[in-house]
Amino acid sequence: MDAPQRFPPTNMLRVMTAMLAACTAVLLGVALFQAERVFAPLAFALFIIAVTWPLQNFLQNRMPRLIALALTTTAIVVVISTFALLLAWAAGRVGRFVVSDVARLQALYGSMAAWLQSHGIEIAGIWSSYFNVDQLLRLAQEVTSRLNTAISFLIVVFVYVLLGLLEVDDVRAKLRAWRHGNLGKVLLVGGSNGAARLQRYMLVRTQMSAITGLLVWGFAWLAGLPLAFEWGVIAFALNFIPFIGPFIATVFPTVFAVAQFELWPMAIAIFACLNVIQFVVGSYLEPRFVGNALSISPIIVLFSVFFWTFLWGIPGAFIGVPIVIAFLALCEANPSTQWIVDLFGAPPNAPPQA
Known part of the structure; x- marks a missing residue:
């Protein structure tokens, strides 16, 4: 009788290590999901600190640190507030236009419902089930709750940013003096490279979002679609969320075109354009502006957007790609994790996606 086959000790160690890593990843994902109110503001704050640190460093080298901090945080508040107000203005303009045109939209809905009913599709019951007074009240309560949550989220982020900008120099000094292995060097080099890449990412993303907004505005104006400037603003704002944002920015004007022109070929043409x-x-101009600084596989970009959206909702959709950029920068700084960068980075000699 043959003796039972045994795994070599090295192979067994690799299997156990892989199983342990998989279990750790699952537990970490559960912890991030359950503790969203703790980790999501911290992630956003670290991202803002990484992007705005050059401004803070420039100012504090020329004036007292607290004055520099006040100017930097003022700039952060102005940028975020302007962005939010611009998006709210565009969405409000679209909403008011829809309300003012409700009679024609109701007539269009009636003709569409009649056409669907003639083909055996009944939507009146679905409409009454999901769009009644109780549902609208619940929707209003949900919107109010989310607004309160967003305000609380931004306050916590702002506090983290204030404290973090004051601690950057101290943390860097501690990492330079680290005497417990090479962790300090990895964090210092990886953090610096990651911050530089995040700054490049936001610069290019802002430029591409502006170009997208201008092109959408110009096309909507040429196509005769009302609220052309507002659609451009919405496209600019949503372009900061990869994949999901551009998709929404094309669907909304298309639905609006169906109601406005009442011609399916025109709506399909607008959607295609x-x-x-x-x-x-996104696929031609942006990779050429980014260069090789953000070499990330497109599959990883798509996965990160959906994964972090699942964990943290809309904030996760925005912060997902920056988290991957920072993670890969840390892996690149450590020789033992360089294989992760080689595996999940963009293919050699291929234009990166971000």
């Missing part, structure tokens, strides 16, 4: 704009900017 908006997607061409998004594709040209």
